[in-house]
Amino acid sequence: MATAVALITVLMIVSLAIIGISFMMAPDSNSFSGALVGSNDLDLFKVSKERGIKKVLKWSMIVLGALLFIFAIVLRVIIQKG
Numbered sequence: 001m002a003t004a005v006a007l008i009t010v011l012m013i014v015s016l017a018i019i020g021i022s023f024m025m026a027p028d029s030n031s032f033s034g035a036l037v038g039s040n041d042l043d044l045f046k047v048s049k050e051r052g053i054k055k056v057l058k059w060s061m062i063v064l065g066a067l068l069f070i071f072a073i074v075l076r077v078i079i080q081k082g
Helices: 002-024 032-037 053-081
Strands: none
Touching (some): 002 053
16 A cells, blocks of 8 residues: 555656656647647657757656656556555
């Protein structure tokens, strides 16, 4: 039970971090937040090189999204067993 509460807390923190990062990403970029707020030039398959903070934000969003899915699956398994 204590591990489930800890995982729920971690899921909440990761979710809030994803929301914060998506607000920090530029709305005119060709990324996930650009799709959310309605970017004009949404070229999903265009090859572009990101540099600096855009690259850090993009990769942190990818890593946090993967962690969110992994922790959600682990939480589901723990709750199903108990």
